[in-house]
Amino acid sequence: IGVLPDGTPIPSIFEIAKITGYTIGLTVTCRVTHATRASVYRHVTNRDDEVTLAKQLAESGTVDVIFGGGWDMFVPTAQGGRRTDGLNLIELMKSKGYEYITTVEQLSTVQSSKVLGLFAKGHLDSVSNRSSAQPTLDVMTKKAIELLSKDGKPFMLMVEGSQIDWESHSNDFYGVWKEVVEFDNAVKVALEFAAKDGNTLVIVTGDHETGGLSLSKGGYTINVEQARKAKGTTQMFLSQFNIADKEKFIAGLKDWYGISITDSEYENLRKIPSNNLRRELARFVSEKVGFGWTTFDHTAAPVPVYAFGPGAHYFTGFMDNTDIPKIIMQLTKLSTISFPEIKSTGSGY
Incomplete structure (x- = not known):
């Protein structure tokens, strides 16, 4: 510097x-x-x-x-x-x-x-x-x-x-x-x-x-009202919901972000190492709501x-x-x- x-x-x-x-x-x-x-x-x-x-x-x-x-x-x-x-x-x-x-x-x-x-x-x-x-x-x-x-x-x-x-x-x-x-x-x-x-x-x-942020991830729509109703960051979410508790975790995603996930999507999230879960979950949630990202870096x-x-x-x-x-x-x-x-x-x- x-x-x-x-x-x-x-x-x-x-x-x-x-x-x-x-x-x-x-x-x-x-x-x-x-x-x-x-x-x-x-x-x-x-x-x-x-x-x-x-x-x-x-x-x-x-x-x-x-x-x-x-x-x-x-x-x-x-x-x-x-x-x-x-x-x-x-x-x-x-x-x-x-x-x-x-x-x-x-x-x-x-x-x-x-x-x-x-x-x-x-x-x-x-x-x-x-x-x-x-x-x-x-x-x-x-x-x-x-x-x-x-x-x-x-x-x-x-x-x-x-x-x-x-x-x-x-x-x-x-x-x-x-x-x-x-x-x-x-x-x-x-x-x-x-x-x-x-x-x-x-x-x-x-x-x-x-991050390479994009609105609507290349499409023509973004769920603005759904995004407005989000209750917090994924870091805050993970402090309250344990991914090992499938039922509560899925219900939490619906309550916090208004998104539904399939069993296969849940299992894919379960496989992510804990040190990477926050950002991978954030990208997953973003895409469900309509935001796109290209990288976790500059x-x-x-x-x-x-x-x-x-x-x-x-x-x-x-x-x-x-x-x-x-x-x-x-x-x-x-x-x-x-x-x-x-x-x-x-x-x-």
């Missing part, structure tokens, strides 16, 4: 903006040290080196407002975390002026300009199964914009619907639907601010497509880019994904010329 093949660290657009006076925010529904969001602030040769990324995040001060999950990467194993170096990075960040919050109630009232909000030990729960004890993405986004904009400084905020990709890897139409709706609600918050502010650019895109399908606000007209047609930060830098007149040399702060270089 953020390094050349030889390990040379390369500054991100967020780091460059920080040096020139911007405030920076990060709002996600996974661990704040997970790959995509970590690219905002730091540099490692292995994306899974999250304990180093947490250390870099704490020491750099690049990100002013941080909302998401993953406090386990910030504290020692003796305190329930994953750190073996004995460091408590939460205490370090508090000493650097960050207010540390962990609850929805604290999120609603916090007014500090530097905030570390970690609302789960690991990732936040999927929105399909998230309790009111964890915030939704739109709520975090609204608070982040409020805090970043209150002093009148320019700001950059990265908001990610982190688990859209994960539900797509599982080919779970219900999970994807709910995660996209949550992300859409967050986009609405950003658009409302930008429309009122008049000087804020909102860009919405993705790094790749996952695809090469182009992803859309939407933009609203000053300079939005530059984001048209097909472009390389690396053109997006270049256009942003042109619009904001940012430059890498004056960016200081990046110093190593962890073992991930």
